[in-house]
Amino acid sequence: MKTVTRLSTAWTAAALLALAAAGPAQAATSGPPIRIGSTLSLTGPLSGTAIIHKIVGEIYVDQLNKKDGLLGRPVEWVVKDDQSKPDLARTLYEQLITVDKVDLVIGPYATPNIVSAMGVAQRYNKILVHHTMGIPSLAKYDMQFPAWSVGPNPETTVPNTVLDALATLPKPPKTVAIVTSKFPSVFLMSKGAQEVVKKRGLSEVLFLEWEFGNRDYGAIANRVKDAKPDFVWVGAIGLEGNQLLDAMKKIDYTPPLHFYMYPAPGPLAKLPEAKNALAASIFEQHPPFTNNPVAAEFVKLYNDRAAKAGLADNAVETQAAASFSTWQVLEAAIKATNGLNDKAMSDWLKKNQVDTIQGKLRFDKTNNYGDDLMRVKQIQNGQWVTVWPKEWAAPGAKILGQ
């Protein structure tokens, strides 16, 4: 399956004629398109989230082509379906570089597929900017650049940020239960949280792990209730958090304070039991994030396209923002080096910062990671709002306890 987003020369000419007749002149693109290749999990278990990246990529390429394109040339995005399979992603990246002969590649969705793509990019010395890689220690390739700014040690920094936020409550938690899926990127964070809890002098009353794909959350809910923690760290991905809350509801239990690592944001916000639930995020569609005009325009376009695509949740949050930032990083490197030389772009990115909708990104720490820009958000009145740190909090919002 192949999807191509492109403004052809003919359309460009037609559009130019129309614009010339309509009023002030706008920028034009000419020459052969710059072809950027990637895979996305358009089918398979990851497709529910990968569709977000597809919509964002289409928006970005459309916007580029409505302006000057890149280097004055139109941009063509060649997307192939990796069917949520890392091995297929590897083959398709090989194909994109050797058969389709794309000029540049950009990352797929989800850590295992990104790792696959990274191996191919390394073999052909291609720069790889990628969206949401959850295990920074696996990103060993010198010319890979993460656009999801979680820093080189999110397993330490993210739990600390969460506990910093909770420490501002009138009654901060003293006892913690950590329950977690064994999904690799989630498990990494939960094990990190366990260490951070210990270092901060809090008491760990429960640590439980379950296999990704677990069916029955009843026993886990029972164990949490029995442990009576002040705060529950839920290392959940996707709907696991909803399933656990559902099981808790069946035994009339509500966690006093609860955090979810990588939840399905829309479905969790809709759940009444998820009231005051916390999660980490790099972007939410409210000020001060949307004070950035680029972000505000993107939010508008994304909300519209996501609604048309029938997505259950049309809001821009971490996935969409990281995806948009990926394109911003690539565009910045191309423009700064005025070319498509992978090495030159890579060298430039290591020495410079890039303005993105999640903030300024830099790539000068371990494995080209920069700062941890993860913030803490909370479900308040059925909506996600950023509550920590204060400078990124939604207007008037502050973290709420039980």
Next chain:
Amino acid sequence: MSLPSATLLAQSILSGVFIGALYGLLGLGLSLSWGMLRQINLAHFALAFLGAYLTHQLTAVAHWDPLLTLLVIVPAFFALGVLMQATFARFAITPFNSLLVTFGLTVIIESAIQAIWTADPRMLDSAYGHSKFKVGALYVPLPELLTLVFAIALALLTWATLRYTDLGKAMRAAAEDAKAAAAFGVDVRRLALLLSGASAAFAGVAGLCLALSFTLAPSQIYAWIGVVFAAVMIGGLGNPLGPLVAGVVIGVSESVTMAITAPAWAPLVSFSLLIAVLLARAEKI
């Protein structure tokens, strides 16, 4: 490792009985088709999920009561089971080939579910979903209780039918020796169609129970295969009560394991039990 409280242990045992009932319900049709039709019907799980998605559709979109969906799903799935058996008979599918063919069918049904309902996980929000009552310190959720009632009722009904009715006796005779049964006037072909239809209808009922209690995703079809196979093999092929009893034993063992130690250890329980039972019954394999 700290000892769980009595309430936690009792609640875990109860949860185990409920999840075990679902293993038994899913295993009932599988056991019948395997033991009496000599077909290892992997598509049984895909049918159950198809039933769950149809329940979800009729409940969430058409606003039916979940239990009323059985009025449509059970006859439709019975017809589907009859059609499957007719096709298998037409092409004389062997037991081993039935494994391959039904695996293919599973993939096709999974793809169809994904094409229609997407890969996004779905949870049914029904009046039953959050209904529960308390017995002492224990919580009894209504959807799980319904699953237990369906599992016991269908297992007993099937057992009684096979044991006490002429139809059941004919089915058992056909399973034992089809040619001899035919010589005595048993319409083996028609009975096979009936049995396959009943198995598929049971999958439809299991689908309702899945939809009431669990998150649905196409890929979840495969998550149930291992443990239900274990329940069927421990319970005995073609034995309607066996999968239910074995399922409850497995479910309770898993839940107690989860109450005492890490939940990640729970899957080891069902397969350890399976290996132990297979070793104990080595002479019957």
